[in-house]
Amino acid sequence: MSALRAPAPAAPAEPVPPAPEGRPTRRHLLSVADLDPAGIGEVLAVTDHLAEVVRRSIPRVQALRGRTVVSLFAEESTRTRLSFETAARRMSADVMTFSSASSSVKKGESLRDTVETIAAMGVDAFVVRHPAAGAPAQVARWVDAHVVNAGDGWHEHPTQALLDCYTIRQVLAEAAGVPVAQTGTEGFAGLRVGIVGDVRHSRVARSLVLALSMLGARTTLVAPGTLVPPSLEGWPVVGVSHDLDALLPDLDVVYLLRLQLERGTGAYLPSLREYTAGFGLTARRAARLAPHAVVMHPGPMNRGVEIADEVADATRSVVLRQVANGVAVRMAVLYLLLAGPEAPGADELGRSLGVAGG
Ligand code: MLT
Secondary structure: OOOOOOOOOOOOOOOOOOOOOOOOOOOEEOOHHHOOHHHHHHHHHHHHHHHHHHOOOOOOOOOOOOOEEEEEEOOOOOHHHHHHHHHHHHOOOEEEEEEHHHOHHHHOOOHHHHHHHHHHOOOOEEEEEEOOOOHHHHHHHHOOOEEEEEEEOOOEOHHHHHHHHHHHHHHHHHHHOOOHHHOOOHHHOOOEEEEEOOOOOOHHHHHHHHHHHHHOOEEEEEOOHHHOOOOOOOOOOOEEEOOHHHHHHHOOEEEEOOOOHHHOHHHHOOOHHHHHHHHOEOHHHHOOOOOOOEEEOOOOOOEOOOEOHHHHOOOOEOHHHHHHHHHHHHHHHHHHHHOOOOOOOHHHHHHHHOOOOO
16 A cells, blocks of 8 residues: 655654534635635534445435435536536435536536526536636526535636545654554645646646645646746645656655546647656656655546556556545535534534544
């Protein structure tokens, strides 16, 4: 099993603080900026309990029984859509699935009419993926339901960032020999993360940089000049590097981004081969990583381009763990949005679900 080095000096494991009485209800999760560090901590703490539920032989709880979640995806997706739909079902919510390819959008129906039509059927939450940045925020203005951004254009993908933080925290807990449910977010302080690749077109990078900086990690963007956003205003990073080889030995986490070829990334590169030569995580390059460092990727991977087969399948790769954790993190997000302010916070939820440590 891959492991991050425990932070030095090893921080004492702090129990997750109980959720405050009268927890504020959030209407939507449109951006990581809708959360503060305590809010991220709360999502991770609720996820701990739900991750235990997911490991049961019957991985289902009644927490969102009677609620309806619609997944409204106007852009391709495998893992995010399935992950959200699985998460909603495991919380016993009813799930409606909308896909633009098989809907009246094909007959010219506008997004607004589509959304208002679905809302009229009685929906508690919309999970929205759209090629246009800002589309989920627009949906939130049209309906009374809660809205979760499942990826909008180049803008944000907040649940991806949360599941990435959960995965890092899990690996840090293992390295420290502490049960993840007894870990806070202190291990992120000073953690050195390199986000490598097509930052310019990446909603994943934007959300992850925000979340990591809130938790105290030090993120460096690593990319050819053409794939760095033209302005880094609002990107809380420690720097930008064009030299992956030099940076690799200093990283605790190397996070590879997919080249977004469908968003025209090819026009920003001389060739894919040249990109791989400079920025692909080949087996030779991965050998430069510190023994404790882990490799992450949000998927789908362009194997042989940004990541070599041997690296994607190596023990230091936590790519499949990211996917597995995604379900529990999305259960937590749906729970925190939909269950209402009187619903149990993290500690009480653990007790009411009868999970260890709850
Ligand atoms: C996304 O939808 O942004 C994915 O999770 C990452 C990618 O497509 O590269």
